[in-house]
Structures are given as C-alpha cells and as structure tokens.
Amino acid sequence: MAEKKISKKTLMKSFHHWYYGNLTCFSQEHMQTFGYLTSMLPIVEELYDKKEDQEEAMQTYTAFFNTEPQIGSVAVGITASLEEARANGANGIDSETINGLRAGLMGPLAGIGDSMIVGTLIPIILGISLGLSTGGSPIGAIFYIIVWNLLAYFGMKFAYFKGYEMGDKAVEFLVGAQGKAIRKAVGIVGGMVVGSVAATWVSVTTSFELKNSAGKAYLVLQDKLDAVYPGLLTAGFIIFCWWLMAKKNISPVKVMLLLVVIAFAGVVLGIFNPGLKY
Amino acid sequence: MTISWIQAAILGIFACLSSLPGMAGTSIGNYTLGRPLVGGLVCGIVLGDIKLGIMCGVAMQLVYIALVTPGGTVSADVRAISYIGIPLAMVAIQSQGLSATSTAAASLAKSMGTLVGTIGTVLFYGTATLNLVWQHMGWRDVEKGNFKKLYGVNWGWPWVSHLLFSFIPTLIMCKLGATAVTTLKTALPMDGIPMKTLFTVGAMLPCVGIAILLKQIVESAMDFVPFFVGFTLAASLSLNLVSCAVISLIFALLFYNLEMAKNARAAAPAGGSSIDDDDDEEDI
Structure with a gap:
C-alpha cells in the first residue's frame, strides 16, 4: 500500500477552517473544540476511506481545546502531521498520544501567544496607528487593518505549516530550553513597549495647588511630581491597579469602580479637575 | 446627530462580526473590527463623521490597547465598546458641543466606552451560553457520524446567537440611547461634580488596561x-x-x-x- 500523504490543497483547507473558525462557536464549556473539529475534518476525510476509521479519528478531536488562537495554528499543523503518521500505521501514535500532546501544548502556547501577540505585537501596531490617527485621520485605522491582517494571516499560515513539517519535534522546540529563552527575550520587548505605551498614551494629572493670600499659586503639585520623575502619578496609578488585580485578586470591573470612587472623592476635594466648560 | 434605524442596523451587523466569538473569525473579527480604533473608522463612515469617529476610537483604544482575555475570561466586550459605545459617545460629544479633537471629548468617549464595554460582558456570556445549544447538536452529529453538519454548527448556527445577543441589543441601544444621551446635556452640566468625575475617571481608566497586561507579563x-x-x-x-x-x-x-x-x-x-x-x- 502506498504511503498516505495529505495533499497541499487539503492542508490549506484545514488551515483556512482554523483561521476563520477557531472561535466562531465558542462556549465556556468547549471553547475551540468545534473549531478544531472542523479543521481536522478535511484531513481525516482524505486520510481514511472507511467511515469507521473516520469516526475513530474524529473522536480524538472531541476533547476540550483552548489556547491563543493565532499561535494555536501550530498545534493544528502538528496534529495534522501526527494524523498522517497514524494513518500510515506508525508505531505508538494513537488518540491518547495525540491528545496528551495537545493538552501539553495548550498552556505554553497560550502563554507565548498572550505575551507575544496580544501583549506586544498588537500594542506596537496599535501604538503606531494611534500616532497616525491623532487629529482624527483615518490613516492609522487603515494602517492597522492592513498590517495586522497581513501579519496574522501569513504568520498563522507559517505556524501551521511549520507545525505540520516538524510534527512532534515542534513540541520540543516550543516547550524546550530554546523556547524558554525566546519567551524571556520577547518578554523584555513586551515589558518595555508596554512601559512606553503607558507613558505616551496614559496621563493622570492632579490640579492640586496651594495659594498664598494674593491668590498666586506657590505650590503646584503636578509640577513638583514631574520634577521628581515625569509621569510619576500615572505610573503610580498603574502599579496600584496592578497590585489590586495581581496581589489582591480584585476583578478589573471592581478596580474600575474603585477608580470611580477615587475620582469622585478627588473632584470633591479639589485634587482632580479636568477644567472643562462649554 | 441622530442615528437612523438603517444606521443602527449596519452597526448591529458589525457587532455580530466583531465580538470575541465573532462571525468574521478571530483575526478579522475580534482583533480587527473589534478594535475601537477600527470601530471608530466604521462608525465614522456609517454616521457620516469620520474625524469624530476616529477621535472616539483613538480615545477608547487607549483604554483597551491590550485587551487580553486569558482563558476566556472577559473584562470588557469589544462589540459593545466599538459598536454601541462609540456611536453613543459620538452623539454625546456632538450634543455637548465639544470639539472632536478636545481632551474633553476624549475623556467623555473613554468613560462612555468603558461603561458600555463593562455592561456589554453580559452579551459575551449570552452568546457563549446560547452556543452551548449548537454544540449539543454538534455532539449528536459526531455520534451519528454526520461530520459535514459540523460546519453548520461551527459557522452557521452561531449567527442565531449573534442575532439575539449582538444585532438586537446594538440596534436598540444605538437607536434609543442616542436620544437619551442628547438629554444628558441639560441634566448634567459640564462643571458639575458628576461630569468632572466622569472625565477624571476617563483619564484613569487606561491604567486598568495597562495593569491587566502587566499582570500577564509580570x-x-x-x-x-x-x-x-x-x-x-x-x-x-x-x-x-x-x-x-x-x-x-x-x-x-x-x-x-x-x-x-x-x-x-x-x-x-x-x-x-x-x-x-x-x-x-x-x-x-
């Protein structure tokens, strides 16, 4: 019997099913499971002629799956290559090994994806776009649409086919020592970019000042704070929010409500004043 | 500025496409159409004031510059921010007589976007819960070996969830909300404590967005x-x-x-x- 090989066309179909449908039927119970099933279906149909074999193979992918969907393409590519090996009767590849591997990939991939793509890449593109759109120009938004979609589509395609090409070797690369070093390096870029995003785009200022009897301000708190460290108040608020969420386990919604309380108290006491009029 | 039924309906369709389990897929839906900056462009085109739309989008994008949703936990809903929050903010800014490029306009947009976005998480959980029904159908198809039907489960039926939890809420909120925010002007003067608080909160809210991201990387x-x-x-x-x-x-x-x-x-x-x-x- 000739060795089975998934055609390029079927791989592209599988990739597109993932690219489009990884989260379309999302529920809290089975997040990306149906996206995964529809991505594997063309592959399973091509590899197995008999209905029973197809059913058995599809059963593998009914297990829960969820990760960062962009970088998650690599997992679909890896399983495509494993499914091909299983169809050719390779030793030791069964539902259990495939699912064990998928389960092991979900966490690390989500970690890489959240910090690299959602935490670093998207804020950088958005930061550039926001700069371009200052003043109300649509150029920034258009720039974001084009750059992000090109990167997302071709990046995901690359990840999918790299995963297919490398098979289970990709797993070692992703969770191994080199993968860890890459994650660390990317984390540095992410941290610095987030820092500059915060300094560039976030601005918390106080209007508190002390006046002498002639009504002239002799202490402008904002100027004093900026003399110590530019953006001190902004940085302070960010760390405060981080501390509440990371250390005190307070939900973002409650932190926002707390900010409302702080803002209200500050306005009443004259610490904050946006200084607006009609 | 008013929002007509047709304009509200167009925004409703964009809401279906753009939310986290959106019908345009994750990369095009959630990460493109769902971003407030892009939403600002779309709303600007639909409502006929691109400059104002972009300005609102820029302001709200700052709050959500890094909207991480680890493990499907959602602190804000992008369809509500971009396609309910931005249109309403645009109407509010115009009715308050604020200049589109002013700091006041940006702060108002931020406050409104965050308010709507936070309440909008209800829509996210609604969609995800109704999708359970389609998934249940899907499991029966898997059992019977009707694999072709999985495409319908994954790509077709969720539209019903979105009709109920994206299209209709957006349509109603945009249409009725616009009248409500116009009356705000008389009810809440700009130099009163409620509006001052709202604007101050608007400046502080991006801190939360940055902090969520820091939580991921620190x-x-x-x-x-x-x-x-x-x-x-x-x-x-x-x-x-x-x-x-x-x-x-x-x-x-x-x-x-x-x-x-x-x-x-x-x-x-x-x-x-x-x-x-x-x-x-x-x-x-």
Whole structure:
C-alpha cells in the first residue's frame, strides 16, 4: 500500500477552517473544540476511506481545546502531521498520544501567544496607528487593518505549516530550553513597549495647588511630581491597579469602580479637575 | 446627530462580526473590527463623521490597547465598546458641543466606552451560553457520524446567537440611547461634580488596561524593570514607541544569549562524559 500523504490543497483547507473558525462557536464549556473539529475534518476525510476509521479519528478531536488562537495554528499543523503518521500505521501514535500532546501544548502556547501577540505585537501596531490617527485621520485605522491582517494571516499560515513539517519535534522546540529563552527575550520587548505605551498614551494629572493670600499659586503639585520623575502619578496609578488585580485578586470591573470612587472623592476635594466648560 | 434605524442596523451587523466569538473569525473579527480604533473608522463612515469617529476610537483604544482575555475570561466586550459605545459617545460629544479633537471629548468617549464595554460582558456570556445549544447538536452529529453538519454548527448556527445577543441589543441601544444621551446635556452640566468625575475617571481608566497586561507579563518584581525602562524612555526622553521597541531589541538579544548560555552550562555536566570531569579535578 502506498504511503498516505495529505495533499497541499487539503492542508490549506484545514488551515483556512482554523483561521476563520477557531472561535466562531465558542462556549465556556468547549471553547475551540468545534473549531478544531472542523479543521481536522478535511484531513481525516482524505486520510481514511472507511467511515469507521473516520469516526475513530474524529473522536480524538472531541476533547476540550483552548489556547491563543493565532499561535494555536501550530498545534493544528502538528496534529495534522501526527494524523498522517497514524494513518500510515506508525508505531505508538494513537488518540491518547495525540491528545496528551495537545493538552501539553495548550498552556505554553497560550502563554507565548498572550505575551507575544496580544501583549506586544498588537500594542506596537496599535501604538503606531494611534500616532497616525491623532487629529482624527483615518490613516492609522487603515494602517492597522492592513498590517495586522497581513501579519496574522501569513504568520498563522507559517505556524501551521511549520507545525505540520516538524510534527512532534515542534513540541520540543516550543516547550524546550530554546523556547524558554525566546519567551524571556520577547518578554523584555513586551515589558518595555508596554512601559512606553503607558507613558505616551496614559496621563493622570492632579490640579492640586496651594495659594498664598494674593491668590498666586506657590505650590503646584503636578509640577513638583514631574520634577521628581515625569509621569510619576500615572505610573503610580498603574502599579496600584496592578497590585489590586495581581496581589489582591480584585476583578478589573471592581478596580474600575474603585477608580470611580477615587475620582469622585478627588473632584470633591479639589485634587482632580479636568477644567472643562462649554 | 441622530442615528437612523438603517444606521443602527449596519452597526448591529458589525457587532455580530466583531465580538470575541465573532462571525468574521478571530483575526478579522475580534482583533480587527473589534478594535475601537477600527470601530471608530466604521462608525465614522456609517454616521457620516469620520474625524469624530476616529477621535472616539483613538480615545477608547487607549483604554483597551491590550485587551487580553486569558482563558476566556472577559473584562470588557469589544462589540459593545466599538459598536454601541462609540456611536453613543459620538452623539454625546456632538450634543455637548465639544470639539472632536478636545481632551474633553476624549475623556467623555473613554468613560462612555468603558461603561458600555463593562455592561456589554453580559452579551459575551449570552452568546457563549446560547452556543452551548449548537454544540449539543454538534455532539449528536459526531455520534451519528454526520461530520459535514459540523460546519453548520461551527459557522452557521452561531449567527442565531449573534442575532439575539449582538444585532438586537446594538440596534436598540444605538437607536434609543442616542436620544437619551442628547438629554444628558441639560441634566448634567459640564462643571458639575458628576461630569468632572466622569472625565477624571476617563483619564484613569487606561491604567486598568495597562495593569491587566502587566499582570500577564509580570511574574516577579524584577519584571517591572523593563516596564519602567520603557516608561522612562518615553516619559523623560520623549522617545516614540517604535524607538523604544528598537532599543528593547538589544536587551532582548542580550537576554536570549544569556539564557542560552545558561542552558548550555546546565546541559554540559549532564551531557558531557565522565572523562571531562576527571580532567577538571586533575587541574585543581
């Protein structure tokens, strides 16, 4: 019997099913499971002629799956290559090994994806776009649409086919020592970019000042704070929010409500004043 | 500015396409159409004031510059921010007589976007819950071996969830909300405490967005160092984002090599032969 090989066309179909449908039927119970099933279906149909074999193979992918969907393409590519090996009767590849591997990939991939793509890449593109759109120009938004979609589509395609090409070797690369070093390096870029995003785009200022009897301000708190460290108040608020969420386990919604309380108290006491009029 | 039924319906369709489990897919839906900056462009085109739309989008994008949704936990709903929040903010800004490029307009947009976005998480959970029904149908198809029907489950039926939880709420909120925010002007004067609070909160809210992201990348106190280096480069030296990113590359390179060197060292005694160890001892 000739060795089975998934055609390029079927791989592209599988990739597109993932690219489009990884989260379309999302529920809290089975997040990306149906996206995964529809991505594997063309592959399973091509590899197995008999209905029973197809059913058995599809059963593998009914297990829960969820990760960062962009970088998650690599997992679909890896399983495509494993499914091909299983169809050719390779030793030791069964539902259990495939699912064990998928389960092991979900966490690390989500970690890489959240910090690299959602935490670093998207804020950088958005930061550039926001700069371009200052003043109300649509150029920034258009720039974001084009750059992000090109990167997302071709990046995901690359990840999918790299995963297919490398098979289970990709797993070692992703969770191994080199993968860890890459994650660390990317984390540095992410941290610095987030820092500059915060300094560039976030601005918390106080209007508190002390006046002498002639009504002239002799202490402008904002100027004093900026003399110590530019953006001190902004940085302070960010760390405060981080501390509440990371250390005190307070939900973002409650932190926002707390900010409302702080803002209200500050306005009443004259610490904050946006200084607006009609 | 008013919003007609047709305009509200168009915004409703965009809401269906753009939400987190959106019908345009994750990359095009959630991460493109769902971003407030892009939403601002769309709303600007639909409502006929691109400049104002973009300004609202820019303001709200700041709050959600890094909207991470770890493990499907959602703190804000992008369809509500971009396709309910932005249109209403646009109407509010116009009815308040604020200039589109003013700080006041941006703060108003931020407050409104965050309010709507937070309440909008209801829509997210509604969609996800109704999808359970389609998934249940899907499991029966898997059992029976009707695999082709899975395409319908994944790509077709969720439209019903979106009709109920994206299209209709957006349609109604945009149509009725617009009248409500117009009356705000008389009810809440600009120099009163409620509006001052709203604008102050608007300036503070991006801190939460940044903090959510920090929560993802900071594991120990040391991880704050890159953040503050980036902050200082931008705040004190006025470098822009791309310059900061370029500078960060050199540090990334250093850390990568350092980490790899550590790995090589850790691997050497385990992988190296025992003869090498003997040599070391003789040298001493």
